[in-house]
Amino acid sequence: MVSHLVEKYFRTETLPHIWCPGCGNGTVTRAIVKAIDNLGLDQDQVCIVSGIGCSSRAAGYLDFNTVHTTHGRALAFATGIKLANPKLTVIVITGDGDCAAIGGNHLIHAARRNIDITTIVFNNNIYGMTGGQYSPTTPTGDKGTTAPYGNIDANFDLCNLAVSAGATYVARSSLSNPNMIIKQVEEGIKNKGFSFIETLTTCPTYYGRKNKKGDGVEMIRYLGEKTINKIAYDKLPEEKRKDKIIIGEIFRGDRPEFTEEYQKVIESIKGEI
Amino acid sequence: MKTIEKLNIEINLCKGCGICVAFCPKDVLEINNGKVRIKDINSCIECGQCELRCPDYAIYLGGK
Amino acid sequence: MPKSNVKLMQGNEACVEGAIVAGMEFFAGYPITPSTEIAELSAAKLPKIGGKFIQMEDEIASISATIGASLTGKKSMTATSGPGFSLKQEGIGYAIMAEIPCVIVNVQRGGPSTGLPTAPAQGDIMQARWGTHGEHSIIALYPSTVKEIFYTTIKAFNLSEKYRTPVILLMDEVIGHMREKIEIPNKDEIEIYNRKEPTQAPSDYKPYEIKNGDIVPEMASFGKGYRYHVTGLVHDETGFPTSDHEVAEKLITRLVNKIEANKDDIVEYEEYRLEDADEAIIAYGATARSAKSAIDTLREEGRKIGLFRPITIWPVAEKQIEELAKRVRSITVVEMNLGQYFEVIDRIAGKHTKVVKYGRVNGELINPKEIIAFINNRRG
Numbered sequence: 107m108v109s110h111l112v113e114k115y116f117r118t119e120t121l122p123h124i125w126c127p128g129c130g131n132g133t134v135t136r137a138i139v140k141a142i143d144n145l146g147l148d149q150d151q152v153c154i155v156s157g158i159g160c161s162s163r164a165a166g167y168l169d170f171n172t173v174h175t176t177h178g179r180a181l182a183f184a185t186g187i188k189l190a191n192p193k194l195t196v197i198v199i200t201g202d203g204d205c206a207a208i209g210g211n212h213l214i215h216a217a218r219r220n221i222d223i224t225t226i227v228f229n230n231n232i233y234g235m236t237g238g239q240y241s242p243t244t245p246t247g248d249k250g251t252t253a254p255y256g257n258i259d260a261n262f263d264l265c266n267l268a269v270s271a272g273a274t275y276v277a278r279s280s281l282s283n284p285n286m287i288i289k290q291v292e293e294g295i296k297n298k299g300f301s302f303i304e305t306l307t308t309c310p311t312y313y314g315r316k317n318k319k320g321d322g323v324e325m326i327r328y329l330g331e332k333t334i335n336k337i338a339y340d341k342l343p344e345e346k347r348k349d350k351i352i353i354g355e356i357f358r359g360d361r362p363e364f365t366e367e368y369q370k371v372i373e374s375i376k377g378e379i
Numbered sequence: 380m381k382t383i384e385k386l387n388i389e390i391n392l393c394k395g396c397g398i399c400v401a402f403c404p405k406d407v408l409e410i411n412n413g414k415v416r417i418k419d420i421n422s423c424i425e426c427g428q429c430e431l432r433c434p435d436y437a438i439y440l441g442g443k
Numbered sequence: 444m445p446k447s448n449v450k451l452m453q454g455n456e457a458c459v460e461g462a463i464v465a466g467m468e469f470f471a472g473y474p475i476t477p478s479t480e481i482a483e484l485s486a487a488k489l490p491k492i493g494g495k496f497i498q499m500e501d502e503i504a505s506i507s508a509t510i511g512a513s514l515t516g517k518k519s520m521t522a523t524s525g526p527g528f529s530l531k532q533e534g535i536g537y538a539i540m541a542e543i544p545c546v547i548v549n550v551q552r553g554g555p556s557t558g559l560p561t562a563p564a565q566g567d568i569m570q571a572r573w574g575t576h577g578e579h580s581i582i583a584l585y586p587s588t589v590k591e592i593f594y595t596t597i598k599a600f601n602l603s604e605k606y607r608t609p610v611i612l613l614m615d616e617v618i619g620h621m622r623e624k625i626e627i628p629n630k631d632e633i634e635i636y637n638r639k640e641p642t643q644a645p646s647d648y649k650p651y652e653i654k655n656g657d658i659v660p661e662m663a664s665f666g667k668g669y670r671y672h673v674t675g676l677v678h679d680e681t682g683f684p685t686s687d688h689e690v691a692e693k694l695i696t697r698l699v700n701k702i703e704a705n706k707d708d709i710v711e712y713e714e715y716r717l718e719d720a721d722e723a724i725i726a727y728g729a730t731a732r733s734a735k736s737a738i739d740t741l742r743e744e745g746r747k748i749g750l751f752r753p754i755t756i757w758p759v760a761e762k763q764i765e766e767l768a769k770r771v772r773s774i775t776v777v778e779m780n781l782g783q784y785f786e787v788i789d790r791i792a793g794k795h796t797k798v799v800k801y802g803r804v805n806g807e808l809i810n811p812k813e814i815i816a817f818i819n820n821r822r823g
């Protein structure tokens with residue numbers, strides 16, 4: 107038996123899912139459907155698009171119109187779906203490697219267009235599906251199987267990237283506060299434009315083990331200590347801000363949305379041959 | 380005596396990560412043989428932290 | 444006075460006209476010579492009929508968006524040239540695996556790499572067949588005139604809808620950019636095929652189940668109440684991934700056979716002056732036009748020669764080519780590459796007749812004179 111929420115929105119015959127014990131992906135996925143439930147959306151009119159990687163397996167477990175696409179391309183597929191049928195609520199589930207490395211170009215252009223898609227990045231700081239290689243969000247100095255002596259790359263601030271590229275709702279949340287994830291997904295879906303939500307999640311199997319961060323429980327606690335709400339952060343003295351990760355609503359903008367602008371073009375030239 | 384039905388466990392889905400045990404504010408749960416088990420239902424305040432945080436959908440509040 | 448339906452049209456323009464007649468409602472593209480006019484005209488025409496055009500950030504994004512749009516029930520197309528065609532292979536493989544209809548136009552140019560952007564070449568024959576990884580079959584069509592581009596584009600859409608597979612339209616730069624007279628037929632004179640949608644209750648719908656008598660599964664459009672899962676992973680009838688060896692074998696075999704076993708329906712070709720011929724040329728696209736002209740001259744000189752022109756380049760007209768091989772003493776394969784289709788013809792016809800090749804890769808169209816010279820100088 108499962109809860110009403112899981113019964114309604116999951117393809118329960120596909121459970122248990124493939125994620126490891128202590129992996130946060132299941133918690134974030136539940137938060138997404140809780141947000142959908144809170145908004146009372148029609149399941150038939152919701153489309154979940156994912157790429158490739160651990161997080162992207164979420165699409166298959168969910169009872170909506172779901173597409174598990176190719177690596178990095180979820181946003182490009184989603185753009186086609188949304189433009190072809192703007193009535194659909196389109197949600198992209200992606201990971202840090204999928205979204206910020208191989209799919210980075212699609213991310214900045216989807217944000218630039220401000221197309222009405224809500225993107226949730228499950229950021230676990232590692233390539234989990236392939237066994238623990240460093241990703242664009244692996245902190246400098248941390249280890250991965252392809253960074254055995256420590257990562258010398260600088261890591262992306264994904265939210266800053268999304269803001270710069272033109273997203274109109276940008277927020278970050280962490281597994282230490284699942285209710286914040288739910289709230290942000292709701293706000294993201296409500297925003298008529300490109301919404302970007304980075305959720306800090308846990309990979310005890312690869313990132314955790316490689317970097318001696320402990321099990322799922324310890325990693326969640328660590329996220330709780332490391333993250334700070336934007337309002338509280340702004341009040342902190344400079345020396346205490348170091349090493350803190352801001353969570354909460356990062357940015358809200360107001361710009362024309364792509365599919366609505368396209369509809370205006372259609373209406374402006376209607377009847378012309 | 381509170382009824383046990385209000386806190387449900389689907390043991391087949393539990394992977395024994397211990398997140399529900401760690402974040403339960405009233406120490407209601409424990410891990411036994413790699414799976415979650417109710418230790419003290421009378422302390423449960425139905426806060427829902429276990430359901431909110433369980434990554435495997437193995438524990439939830441309410442009747443079915 | 445009734446408006447004339449006769450128009451002077453560029454090949455790339457005829458492609459867009461054909462696509463719209465076929466029911467295209469979505470185009471995603473990226474600028475690339477020599478196919479750019481297809482994107483430009485789609486951008487101008489689609490919104491007028493309520494369709495959608497989008498210029499994506501790259502070639503992979505355009506095929507991905509094209510596939511996404513098709514999932515909502517809209518007939519979709521993208522267009523490119525060699526360098527972009529290489530990038531689109533990822534999406535082509537996905538569309539094959541997930542059985543999502545779409546049309547990919549490749550107006551070929553000289554390669555490899557950036558090659559000769561504005562010069563003709565027929566170097567993507569094998570990439571069209573085997574460009575994407577893994578075992579698969581593919582449908583690729585190859586028109587030879589502006590008029591034929593119009594009709595072949597419609598056929599590409601029809602086949603993609605009927606067989607739930609991406610269809611590749613290979614075009615030559617010279618025909619894409621050439622202007623010819625074309626009479627646009629009335630819409631009711633053209634046969635249009637639309638994908639079969641499910642009619643049963645959503646709870647009974649299995650997205651990859653083949654019903655009795657059907658070639659492919661019925662395809663529900665997103666938003667119509669049939670919630671289902673689409674993946675590029677090996678999947679069973681329910682659409683969910685599996686690593687079951689038996690399911691994998693069955694799925695891949697079915698995807699290949701739905702094309703290979705229906706060649707009689709898919710394969711189209713033209714035979715030119717072959718009735719009494721004792722030697723033949725096989726050529727396609729623009730090269731076939733030079734071959735026809737060469738044949739007319741050679742006939743005047745007394746040679747019994749004719750042309751076999753594949754319009755469906757993949758799957759191969761194997762049966763017809765083998766029959767031809769049995770009744771001619773030689774087949775010359777003429778193509779703007781160094782023998783890509785020759786290898787295929789030689790495999791089929793080589794055991795029955797002599798198969799030779801004539802090809803060039805310098806970015807110039809092969810002209811009738813050199814074909815005549817080659818045929819005349821060849822022994823036997």
